[in-house]
Amino acid sequence: MDKKYNLIIIGAGPIGIACALEAQRRGWSYTIIEKGTLVNSLYHYPKGMQFFSSSDNLELDNIPFICKEPKPFRIEALQYYRTVVQSRDLNIKLFERVNHVDKKANGEFYVTTSKDAYLSSNLIIATGFFDYSNKLNIPGEDKNHVSHYFDDPHFYANQRVAIVGANNSAVDAALQCYRAGAKVEMVIRGDDIGERVKYWVRPEIINRIADGSITAHFGSNVKEIQSDHLVISNKNESKKLAVDYVLLMIGYQPDYSLLEQAGVTFEEDDMRTPKYDPKTLETELKGLFLAGVVLGGLKTNAWFIDNSRDHGKKICDAIQKRA
Numbered sequence: 526m527d528k529k530y531n532l533i534i535i536g537a538g539p540i541g542i543a544c545a546l547e548a549q550r551r552g553w554s555y556t557i558i559e560k561g562t563l564v565n566s567l568y569h570y571p572k573g574m575q576f577f578s579s580s581d582n583l584e585l586d587n588i589p590f591i592c593k594e595p596k597p598f599r600i601e602a603l604q605y606y607r608t609v610v611q612s613r614d615l616n617i618k619l620f621e622r623v624n625h626v627d628k629k630a631n632g633e634f635y636v637t638t639s640k641d642a643y644l645s646s647n648l649i650i651a652t653g654f655f656d657y658s659n660k661l662n663i664p665g666e667d668k669n670h671v672s673h674y675f676d677d678p679h680f681y682a683n684q685r686v687a688i689v690g691a692n693n694s695a696v697d698a699a700l701q702c703y704r705a706g707a708k709v710e711m712v713i714r715g716d717d718i719g720e721r722v723k724y725w726v727r728p729e730i731i732n733r734i735a736d737g738s739i740t741a742h743f744g745s746n747v748k749e750i751q752s753d754h755l756v757i758s759n760k761n762e763s764k765k766l767a768v769d770y771v772l773l774m775i776g777y778q779p780d781y782s783l784l785e786q787a788g789v790t791f792e793e794d795d796m797r798t799p800k801y802d803p804k805t806l807e808t809e810l811k812g813l814f815l816a817g818v819v820l821g822g823l824k825t826n827a828w829f830i831d832n833s834r835d836h837g838k839k840i841c842d843a844i845q846k847r848a
């Protein structure tokens with residue numbers, strides 16, 4: 526039966542692909558099921574985005590990742606992971622969302638997707654965190670000129686843009702929009718630009734704020750968003766900022782609905798960290814494993830490509846030992 530596998534991997538991000546390479550090496554029947562395009566999260570990163578990791582730290586299975594500068598751009602990463610998948614002829618079902626996972630009495634997983642249903646002895650959830658944005662939960666957040674994702678700075682040329690947040694995504698968007706000729710105002714909850722901002726970018730944003738090219742409202746929270754302005758508050762004072770667009774660059778979180786539905790349990794911490802065995806990455810449900818950035822729960826900076834690349838090997842070793 527071609528719909529029955531030894532291993533199903535949910536998500537064709539870099540780590541889902543790393544898991545598939547391991548399964549293929551062992552000659553297992555496996556498939557990846559991906560709801561979007563190949564490396565869908567990376568595809569939706571800002572167009573001009575440059576990784577903070579050097580390309581050798583993003584390589585899978587020692588397949589060389591050659592690029593122009595030491596740190597690759599998004600477009601080069603898309604090309605690299607595409608080449609890995611195509612040159613190894615990995616089994617992938619694209620544009621097929623996993624909607625439901627059931628563990629049957631015989632221990633097998635019954636996986637229902639937007640197109641079909643499959644059986645698998647083992648399951649890896651490698652669904653990342655980029656599809657669900659954090660919310661401010663304020664009036665106007667769902668208006669058309671408000672987005673939680675930044676794509677291309679050209680769109681904001683000659684426009685007034687408010688950017689909420691002070692970490693890498695917010696800072697990258699602010700600098701790129703400024704360079705494209707937007708009038709940029711940042712709204713920042715704390716008193717400084719985030720400590721985790723890339724060390725070679727941080728001085729630049731600080732200088733642009735100091736010389737007045739970009740305005741930063743520190744110690745401020747957004748209270749509401751209207752079609753042509755937003756209201757921010759600083760201590761007891763509130764202020765209106767006239768804007769054309771609002772970018773809420775306040776982070777992302779994993780799809781907890783799939784994890785919960787599949788039977789994953791969680792630590793009693795603030796980070797909604799999934800429970801798993803650190804040696805095998807198996808959850809409390811036998812045969813159900815987690816890989817990649819999803820392991821961190823709300824702590825989305827705990828795992829990245831570099832330190833998750835070995836998850837596929839860890840998991841496949843554990844499955845093999847059991848067989």
Ligand SMILES: Cc1cc2nc3c(=O)[nH]c(=O)nc-3n(C[C@H](O)[C@H](O)[C@H](O)COP(=O)(O)OP(=O)(O)OC[C@H]3O[C@@H](n4cnc5c(N)ncnc54)[C@H](O)[C@@H]3O)c2cc1C
Pocket residue numbers: 535536537538539540541542558559560561562563564565566567570571574575576577578621622623624651652653654655656694780783816817818819828829830831832833
């Ligand atoms: C702007 C930015 C810059 C970054 N720079 C770096 C860097 O320099 N170095 C680094 O190591 N990391 C970096 N990261 C983090 C890195 O991109 C992630 O750690 C990496 O993508 C994690 O890989 P993953 O396979 O675990 O998850 P993802 O790449 O997020 O892949 C998860 C996949 O699962 C799919 N999926 C989700 N739900 C379902 C479903 N129900 N059914 C089917 N498919 C589903 C998604 O579409 C997605 O393709 C950066 C992240 C961002 C946002």
